[in-house]
Amino acid sequence: MSDMNIVDRRSNPKGKSLTNRQRFLARARGEMKGALEEALKKRTLGESGGEKVSIPGRGISEPSFHHNRRTGRSHPVHPGNKEFVRGDKIPRPTGGEGQAGREGSPDGSGEDTFEFMLSKDEFLDMFFEDLELPDLVKKSLRETSFSWQRAGYTMTGSPSSLSVGRTMRQSMARRISLHRPKSAELEELERQLEAAREKGDEDEVKRLTLELEKKQRRSAGIPYIDPIDVRYRRFERVPRPNAEAVMFCIMDVSGSMTEAMKDLAKRFFMLLHIFLTRRYRHVEVVFIRHTSDAQEVDEETFFYSKETGGTVVSSALDLMVEIVKARYPLDRWNVYGAQASDGDNYSADSAKCAAVLGGEVLPLCQYYAYIEVGDGSGGSVSSSRNSDLWRAYDTVAPAHSHLAMRKVGGPADIFPVFHELFERKGVSHG
Amino acid sequence: MAEYDRKPPVQVPDSPNQLFTSSDWDFKLLRRIYDACREIGVDEFGLDLYPLQIEVITSEQMLDAYASVGLPLMYRHWSFGKHFAYQKTLYSKGLQGLAYEIIINSNPCIAYLMEENTSTMQTLVIAHAGIGHNHFFKNNYLFRQWTDASSILDYLAFAKRYVEMCEERHGVAAVEKLLDAAHALQAYGVDRYKHREKPNLKEEERRQAERIEHQRLAYNDLFEKTVIQRGAKTASPSEEAKREEELKKKLGLPEENLLYFFEKNAPKLEPWQRELVRIVRKISQYFYPQKQLQVMNEGCATFVHYSIMHRLWEKGLITEGNVLEFLHSHSSVVFQPGFDDPRFSGINPYALGFAMMQDIYNICTGHAKVQFRHDGERLARLAEDKEWFPDMAGNGDPWGTLRYAWANYRDESFILQYLSPRVIREFRMFVLDDDHAVSHIEVEAIHDDTGYRRVCQRLSEQYELSRREAHIEIVDAKLRGDRTLTLEHQTHDKVVLEEQNCRAVLEHAKTLWGYPVELRERDAADGAILKTY
Numbered sequence: 030m031s032d033m034n035i036v037d038r039r040s041n042p043k044g045k046s047l048t049n050r051q052r053f054l055a056r057a058r059g060e061m062k063g064a065l066e067e068a069l070k071k072r073t074l075g076e077s078g079g080e081k082v083s084i085p086g087r088g089i090s091e092p093s094f095h096h097n098r099r100t101g102r103s104h105p106v107h108p109g110n111k112e113f114v115r116g117d118k119i120p121r122p123t124g125g126e127g128q129a130g131r132e133g134s135p136d137g138s139g140e141d142t143f144e145f146m147l148s149k150d151e152f153l154d155m156f157f158e159d160l161e162l163p164d165l166v167k168k169s170l171r172e173t174s175f176s177w178q179r180a181g182y183t184m185t186g187s188p189s190s191l192s193v194g195r196t197m198r199q200s201m202a203r204r205i206s207l208h209r210p211k212s213a214e215l216e217e218l219e220r221q222l223e224a225a226r227e228k229g230d231e232d233e234v235k236r237l238t239l240e241l242e243k244k245q246r247r248s249a250g251i252p253y254i255d256p257i258d259v260r261y262r263r264f265e266r267v268p269r270p271n272a273e274a275v276m277f278c279i280m281d282v283s284g285s286m287t288e289a290m291k292d293l294a295k296r297f298f299m300l301l302h303i304f305l306t307r308r309y310r311h312v313e314v315v316f317i318r319h320t321s322d323a324q325e326v327d328e329e330t331f332f333y334s335k336e337t338g339g340t341v342v343s344s345a346l347d348l349m350v351e352i353v354k355a356r357y358p359l360d361r362w363n364v365y366g367a368q369a370s371d372g373d374n375y376s377a378d379s380a381k382c383a384a385v386l387g388g389e390v391l392p393l394c395q396y397y398a399y400i401e402v403g404d405g406s407g408g409s410v411s412s413s414r415n416s417d418l419w420r421a422y423d424t425v426a427p428a429h430s431h432l433a434m435r436k437v438g439g440p441a442d443i444f445p446v447f448h449e450l451f452e453r454k455g456v457s458h459g
Numbered sequence: 460m461a462e463y464d465r466k467p468p469v470q471v472p473d474s475p476n477q478l479f480t481s482s483d484w485d486f487k488l489l490r491r492i493y494d495a496c497r498e499i500g501v502d503e504f505g506l507d508l509y510p511l512q513i514e515v516i517t518s519e520q521m522l523d524a525y526a527s528v529g530l531p532l533m534y535r536h537w538s539f540g541k542h543f544a545y546q547k548t549l550y551s552k553g554l555q556g557l558a559y560e561i562i563i564n565s566n567p568c569i570a571y572l573m574e575e576n577t578s579t580m581q582t583l584v585i586a587h588a589g590i591g592h593n594h595f596f597k598n599n600y601l602f603r604q605w606t607d608a609s610s611i612l613d614y615l616a617f618a619k620r621y622v623e624m625c626e627e628r629h630g631v632a633a634v635e636k637l638l639d640a641a642h643a644l645q646a647y648g649v650d651r652y653k654h655r656e657k658p659n660l661k662e663e664e665r666r667q668a669e670r671i672e673h674q675r676l677a678y679n680d681l682f683e684k685t686v687i688q689r690g691a692k693t694a695s696p697s698e699e700a701k702r703e704e705e706l707k708k709k710l711g712l713p714e715e716n717l718l719y720f721f722e723k724n725a726p727k728l729e730p731w732q733r734e735l736v737r738i739v740r741k742i743s744q745y746f747y748p749q750k751q752l753q754v755m756n757e758g759c760a761t762f763v764h765y766s767i768m769h770r771l772w773e774k775g776l777i778t779e780g781n782v783l784e785f786l787h788s789h790s791s792v793v794f795q796p797g798f799d800d801p802r803f804s805g806i807n808p809y810a811l812g813f814a815m816m817q818d819i820y821n822i823c824t825g826h827a828k829v830q831f832r833h834d835g836e837r838l839a840r841l842a843e844d845k846e847w848f849p850d851m852a853g854n855g856d857p858w859g860t861l862r863y864a865w866a867n868y869r870d871e872s873f874i875l876q877y878l879s880p881r882v883i884r885e886f887r888m889f890v891l892d893d894d895h896a897v898s899h900i901e902v903e904a905i906h907d908d909t910g911y912r913r914v915c916q917r918l919s920e921q922y923e924l925s926r927r928e929a930h931i932e933i934v935d936a937k938l939r940g941d942r943t944l945t946l947e948h949q950t951h952d953k954v955v956l957e958e959q960n961c962r963a964v965l966e967h968a969k970t971l972w973g974y975p976v977e978l979r980e981r982d983a984a985d986g987a988i989l990k991t992y
Contacts, residue, residue: 032510033493033589034567035486039517039574052635053540091538092643092963094929094948094956101954102894106918108806109797110889110905117902119891 177264186261200258209251210244218244274363274395275313276301277349278331281370283320283340286402293402294369296443298331301367304451315352319345321375325352342374342418346385353393366390366397372416379421386432387425396431398450403438478776482577489513489572492582493589499770500590500763504858508593510567513585521573522547524561532615534622534738536638562588564596564749565611579781583788586767591760598866599755601748611745618738621667625731637732640967641718641739646928648718648740649747667734706938713947715932717968718743726942727973736971751869751924758812759865761793762820765813795886806886806918814882815873816861822848822879823857840881847879875919880911890917926951931978942974947981955980955990965992 113119182195218241225233278298282291316331317323320338323345345368353364374382391397399422415423419434426432435446478495479488493511500506516524522543533539563569570588572581596602626634641648714720718740722733749756768785771777777785795810796802821829822844831837844852851860864877883906890903890913904910904917920926935945946968948956961978968976979991 032508032567033490033497034510034512035489036512036514037486038514038520038571048535049537049540050543051540052535052537052631053544056537057541091541091639092960092967093646094931094964095960096929096954097957098954100895101950102892102896102952103954104890104892104903104917104920106806106888106890106914106921107798108795108886108888109799109803110887111797111799113889113902113905115902115905115907115910118899119902120899 176267178267179262180265181263182260183263184257184260186263190262190264192260192262195260196254196258199260200254203255203258204251204253207251208247209253210248215241215244215248274365275315275353275357277315277317277352277364277366279317279319279323279345279349279366279368279370280331281320281340281342281345281373282318283338283373285340285373286371290371290402293437293439293443294400297369297400297402297437297447298367300443300447304447313357315349317345317348317352319348323348340370340374341378342370343378343381343385346382346390350385350389350393359393364394366394367400368398369400369402370418371403372401372418374416374418374421376417379417382418383421383425386422387428391425391429391432394431397429397433399432399434400446401434401436403436477778478582478771479578482579484578484581486515488578489581489585492578493585495771495776496582496586496590496767499767500586500594503770504763504766505862506590506594506763507597508568508590509597511589511593512567512569513589514569514571515574516571517574521561521571524571532612532619534619534638535626536642537635538639538642560584560588562592562596563611564592564602564606568593568596569612577784579777579784580788582771582777582781583764583768583785587760587764590767591763592756594763595752595756595759595865598862599748599752599869600867601752601869605748606745614741617667618742621734621738625735629729629731634735636970637735638739640970641736643964643967644717644721644971645739645743647931648716648736648743650716650719650744707935713932713934715930716740717931717933717946720933721968721971724936725972728971748869751871751922753808754812754815754870754922755865755868755873756812757809758814758816759861761789761809761813762816762861765789765817797887811882811886814885815877815879818879818882819851819861819864819877820857822851823854823860825853825855843880848877870922871919871924874922875915878915878918880906883911883914888914888918890914929956942972944968944972944974944976946976946978948978950980950982953982961992 182192218237222234222237222241225237278301280291280294280298286294314328316326316328318326318331319340319342321341321344325348349366353359353362357364386397401416401419419436422432422434426434433450435450437443437446478491484492493513497508501508560573561571563571568589570584570593572584576584622634622638718736721728722736722740725733728736768777768782768789772779772782793807793810793813795807825844826837826840829837831840841852854860864873868876887906889905890910892901892903894901904913906914930949930951931946932949933944934947935943937943937945946965956978965976965978977992
């Protein structure tokens with residue numbers, strides 16, 4: 030039938046509302062950060078999906094005039110009467126929430142909190158905002174590389190960098206300013222001349238011939254493209270800081286570490302790992318786990334395989350020094366260390382640890398973070414009972430400002446500690 | 460509805476002219492379905508339709524459309540992103556299914572169908588939107604009067620382009636700020652009673668270009684209205700007052716279309732800002748009739764699809780299995796939870812609309828299709844109909860009666876006219892007298908002989924837009940003074956505005972007006988000022 034027609038719109042571009050979404054997120058940023066920290070406490074970083082966030086509706090509310098349902102007199106009609114008869118007196122529901130909720134506007138603008146899903150990228154973006162690897166550029170500045178970057182136009186250059194568009198623009202400007210006759214004009218004159226000849230109008234023929242010759246001369250005198258029109262794209266050498274870094278993740282996986290502690294440590298490293306792989310492209314990560322001796326392992330093994338044994342922390346530090354020397358020459362790499370442990374150590378080893386850390390590891394590093402995990406039950410680590418390792422490291426700390434030590438008691442502490450360690454200098458966080 | 464549905468199913472052998480046999484569909488099938496539905500709608504029910512354009516979209520596109528208030532083209536604004544995020548959460552949690560269709564009141568009428576729908580669902584959707592809504596859009600007096608169906612899409616395209624252009628020229632933040640302010644007042648961007656010239660939306664673009672040219676000459680009608688009158692330097696107080704009055708008259712005060720007033724008179728708005736206000740106002744005006752026709756519009760569409768599906772089945776065009784599939788979704792659409800049910804969120808316009816349409820149908824046909832438990836019940840029903848609807852009862856022309864109602868009423872008057880005791884009983888409606896001056900709520904009426912009229916009247920009031928939305932108008936602009944704008948809220952029964960929202964909206968109004976804005980709430984009955992901001 031003629032009055033109906035079908036259009037297939039399925040192939041139309043998707044994500045029409047993406048811009049709207051980005052704008053909405055930008056607007057809700059402030060509220061969202063608070064909500065994110067809340068959400069994080071409940072989340073294990075192993076889940077790599079998006080995050081459900083609920084935020085207070087303030088900054089994103091869309092106000093409009095509403096009646097206040099708790100004032101005045103109204104006569105609402107409701108369905109589903111079961112036992113009421115006329116004249117029944119019902120005590121007012123306390124707070125009147127029932128009423129208020131019912132009258133909420135259907136477009137969702139009345140809700141108190143607003144809940145929605147963030148995609149993984151959006152989540153991480155927001156999550157790591159304001160965080161930065163400390164002192165990333167310090168060491169490698171002398172070893173900078175260069176890259177070429179576009180920088181305007183020039184009159185000279187190689188044919189390969191000829192900018193046709195710019196050249197034609199110059200040529201056109203010159204032709205217009207010098208009144209070079211257009212080819213259409215010449216053709217028109219020729220046509221008129223032809224017509225005049227046919228008519229036998231001698232004066233007109235003469236006049237047109239003269240004019241045509243004049244224009245042709247002018248046209249020949251002013252070239253279509255002149256060497257002064259030609260433009261080349263100009264490139265500039267810009268130095269690019271060499272931002273190569275290697276991050277050492279060192280974790281105690283010995284028997285003294287309970288599952289809960291390991292879980293805490295794992296969370297810290299996962300956070301770190303996501304942060305690094307996201308923030309910097311040229312960061313290599315080395316995973317070292319140790320019991321009574323240390324091994325370099327891959328990420329999978331580091332996080333998920335089980336191991337038992339004693340604890341000799343210095344073995345890991347030794348291994349780290351070895352790896353740096355063998356693979357990451359300091360003139361090219363920035364070295365960062367992060368260590369997680371429960372603080373237990375083979376008691377004779379602590380002194381050695383301090384010595385290795387202070388004497389060998391710290392001079393290699395830009396930054397070294399030590400995280401001591403508690404029993405994971407959520408209680409804070411008591412500060413009165415410092416572990417062997419903590420005490421040992423504590424002796425080294427005053428001489429090295431780039432050694433950071435923190436204690437983590439429960440999953441809720443992970444993010445604040447992490448945030449504190451990697452906070453971008455000069456940016457306060459709320 | 461239960462009475463209708465209880466009709467014992469008749470075994471019909473699978474018929475050779477069945478429309479489809481599987482749930483997969485193609486465009487040819489959609490066309491056959493439409494032809495079959497249209498035949499029933501137009502030839503049997505006497506409906507009058509715009510041409511239809513069916514657009515097939517994916518569920519994601521459906522969500523997109525949702526986010527931009529159901530319109531396929533919309534300018535960009537963060538609030539649509541918020542709605543999208545909200546809808547998507549509901550959808551992905553499974554709390555809420557997607558609508559099976561979206562229909563745009565335009566000529567041709569545009570229906571969006573989701574590709575995920577089965578053949579049965581497509582049939583339902585075509586009958587519901589393509590026939591039911593379509594007829595309603597074309598025939599209801601409010602739509603005929605207020606919306607120019609031929610050009611809404613053109614206008615939206617223009618609005619989208621214009622907003623983008625403003626964003627380029629003046630920055631996203633500036634545009635967003637203005638749109639925020641205009642959105643806060645969008646319910647007050649409509650002409651309710653008087654009718655300015657019918658907007659010819661196609662001319663908007665041309666008109667707007669002209670206007671920019673015009674405004675470029677720094678013309679400001681406010682300037683004219685204020686400065687020109689500065690002739691006499693000393694004026695007596697009475698003359699002064701008279702001038703004020705004249706000025707008010709010139710500005711068209713009191714003015715209930717707040718956005719219109721700002722667009723025309725706000726002293727500090729740039730031309731492009733005025734145009735943005737106008738865009739919000741136009742779109743708001745487009746939706747204005749729909750707000751007053753929820754129950755009727757959905758009732759009409761639901762009853763039409765219900766009837767068409769039954770006729771299709773009677774004609775052997777769809778199978779009993781299809782009917783069951785249809786009934787499953789139909790009954791969830793017209794489900795009305797009670798007030799104490801956690802799912803309750805007010806009266807479901809689909810449920811109420813459908814029940815009322817079906818009731819009218821039954822009254823006209825003398826309940827011929829309804830099965831009663833015994834004859835006494837039928838007689839009681841017929842007597843009740845005779846008493847309440849003497850003109851309609853048993854008139855034998857159900858479709859004519861319905862078409863008349865659809866064309867000439869809006870929710871408020873429709874309920875007052877057609878809500879029958881039977882529907883009140885079925886919904887078990889009751890009225891509360893909720894007076895915050897006393898400590899308890901009293902039940903004012905229930906579904907009994909003494910209560911029907913009261914319920915009917917109160918329900919009708921509930922759909923009266925001027926009561927649902929606060930009635931606010933601009934009463935004074937003090938153009939000769941400090942230009943403080945005064946808004947006045949006429950309260951019904953001392954119901955005042957919710958304070959937090961009100962303050963936020965006034966901030967937005969200030970953005971548009973450029974000078975202080977105050978609001979007072981005046982009781983409509985005794986003129987007492989209840990509250991001022």
